[in-house]
Amino acid sequence: MQEPSAKHAAFVIERSYKHSPARVFAAWSDQSAKAAWFPKADEFEFRVGGRELNRGRPPGGGPLYTFDAHYQEIVPDKRIVYSYxxxxxxxxxxxxxATVEFQTSDSGGTRLIFTEQGVFLDGHDTPEQREHGTKALLDRLGDALDS
Known part of the structure; x- marks a missing residue:
């Protein structure tokens, strides 16, 4: 049996989108808009104290992954904080x-700042893998906003 371990890490990802903070915020706060770039939620209650629950397998099969988030703070068009x-x-x-900040850029678009602080358990996941996956999701967000 593997010895239990906990790796603590934080990462920050910044993205610029040509859309307003209100539009980018809506892509996180509206269930149908979020489903265009993030796995479809089994439960979605976007409010402080609300829950977002997603279950799915990687393309081509594999283990079932569950993302179970609880919203801790929501400032419309400005900030979302959730634990998961x-x-x-x-x-x-x-x-x-995770903290998602929406700032108005000089061009009138959005500067999004995503910060995650996590503990990665027993070598089953790593901060590097999580950061890579989050970058891919934020790229998909940009594609969804542009379509």
Whole structure:
């Protein structure tokens, strides 16, 4: 049996979108808009204290992953803070707090700042993998906003 371990890490990702903070915020806060770039939620209650629950397998199959988030703070068009756990089948692989900030850029678009602080458990996931996956999701967000 593998010895339990916990790796603590934080990362920050910045993206610029040509759309207003209100439009980018709506892509996070509206269930149908979010489903255009983030896995479709089994539960979606966008409010402080609300829950977002997503379950799915990677393309081509593999283990079932569960994203179980709880919204801690919401400032419309400005900030979202949520805490979440990620499970692979019945194994907890991480616990995180994420902050998404929406700032108006000089061009009138949005400067998005995504900060995640997490603990990655027993080598089942790594900060590098999570950061890579989050960057891909934020790229998909940009594609969804532009379409």
């Amino acid at each position: 756990v990620m499970d692979m089948e019945d194994t907890r692989i991480s616990v995180s707090v």
